[in-house]
Amino acid sequence: MTQDSASLDQLRREIDRIDESIHDLLIQRSALVERIANAKGETITVLRPGREAEILRRLLARHRGQFPRMALVRIWREMIGALLAIQAPFAVAVQSTGTGPGTDFIELARNHFGVVVPLQICRTAGQVVRAVADGEASAGLVPMPAGLELADEPEPWWASLAVGSGEAPRVVARLPFVSPPQSTGAAEPTQALVIACRDHDETGDDRTLAVLETGPDVSRDRLRAAMSAGGLESAGLLAICRRGDVWLHLIEIHGHVAVGDPRLARLAALREPVAHVSVIGGYATPLPPESIA
């Protein structure tokens, strides 16, 4: 045996030792998650997207060396997805049309929830909302509303969340949380929102989604001014749904705004131009592409 192959053997033995340590830690992590699941009990939705975002932000901030950040995120996403599935029966409803752009949501769901979590394929976003509302699925992926055109369903999925009661699905995450590098020549990356029957968590860097009801022809500037009078900072208008003289505006707000936040009451108390406000959820702000460069 030459000197070189002897030291190669030595290095490979060290890799075997490290693999066993990683494996042991994975087994220990899994046992801890089981204890957390027992503490949560059966009544709480196991998914905690805010906690997951905090874990990834913390690890990326302390990362060093050559191991690619995107691969680090992928390994943790796979692990967290697998550990969600051991806490309770966990399925994710996903809108897909079978071929073409709809299949992107399946890829997005797999990248986020990993290979273990079963997916329940739905034809429309409305079906995804119903699957989550009925408890058939623990979470669902709905398309990120983009542009101001009306959805092809009679009612866009987000408008149906605005009328929900306490146990209705709410938005809890935005995907992708970390965008993979874009393939050359590819279209804009698909974005989706995750809904579940739980409130959105506060993580220190968040966005909130609210549906504002007004009369017709209310400009963005007027809405923005009314929100700022109420103490809320708009991050953008995502979509409008017109139902005759009632217009619903889906607005993204900077920061975490809980359902009972006094700023919402202040905005609604103005009466003009906003007749009604409902928070339909929120999410930890996704990481910018530079964070994985």
Ligand SMILES: C=C(O[C@@H]1C=C(C(=O)O)C=C[C@H]1O)C(=O)O
């Ligand atoms: C373990 C938990 O449950 C889930 C799994 C997590 C994990 O594997 O770290 C984190 C958040 C939850 O979505 C938890 O709530 O802390």
